[in-house]
Amino acid sequence: MKTKSEATIEDLYNIGGKAEIVDGDIVHMSPTGKLPGYAGDAILVSLFQYARKVKGGVAVGDNKGFIVDLAHRKTFSPDAAFHIDDEALDMKFYKGAPLFAVEVRSENDYGPAADRQITAKRADYFAAGTQVVWDVDLLSDEVVRVYRASQPAEPTIYRRGDLAEAEPALPGWTMPVDDLFPLEQV
Numbered sequence: 001m002k003t004k005s006e007a008t009i010e011d012l013y014n015i016g017g018k019a020e021i022v023d024g025d026i027v028h029m030s031p032t033g034k035l036p037g038y039a040g041d042a043i044l045v046s047l048f049q050y051a052r053k054v055k056g057g058v059a060v061g062d063n064k065g066f067i068v069d070l071a072h073r074k075t076f077s078p079d080a081a082f083h084i085d086d087e088a089l090d091m092k093f094y095k096g097a098p099l100f101a102v103e104v105r106s107e108n109d110y111g112p113a114a115d116r117q118i119t120a121k122r123a124d125y126f127a128a129g130t131q132v133v134w135d136v137d138l139l140s141d142e143v144v145r146v147y148r149a150s151q152p153a154e155p156t157i158y159r160r161g162d163l164a165e166a167e168p169a170l171p172g173w174t175m176p177v178d179d180l181f182p183l184e185q186v
Contacts (some may be wrong), residue, residue: 066083079136132149
């Protein structure tokens with residue numbers, strides 16, 4: 001017998017800070033540190049330029065909500081994303097999964113438990129309709145792992161000096177992996 005009510009989208013609108021609804025609960029997410037925040041912002045700028053170039057889609061930065069309808073997940077809040085939305089931008093969350101989602105690992109996103117959570121979230125993205133997910137690990141030599149819905153267990157790896165991409169979600173878009181780091185760290 002269930003005694004606790006499930007969190008709603010309306011509940012999520014009324015909390016402070018970044019959070020998602022998973023398994024009926026509001027899951028709060030800690031603020032992002034300097035380097036992961038820098039990387040997420042760099043990706044956002046590149047996606048913004050791409051949206052302007054192709055005259056379509058929306059580049060989405062950190063702390064935005066995407067409403068989905070999975071059995072155990074009702075929202076996503078990626079670190080950066082690209083979304084195709086036929087509706088005008090308003091004050092509400094985006095409807096549906098982003099076409100492309102980015103998860104930048106923060107200080108607490110390491111270890112076996114974190115890896116399991118990241119893998120499960122990536123599976124949720126694909127189940128909701130996301131085509132490509134980036135797992136950005138700024139502490140690894142394998143900085144960007146590009147996962148595709150068509151081959152979810154076979155990432156393409158990009159290192160410093162490489163141009164990363166998000167095919168087939170964003171045709172022709174590339175981003176230098178080095179741009180994820182401040183100039184003094186390149």
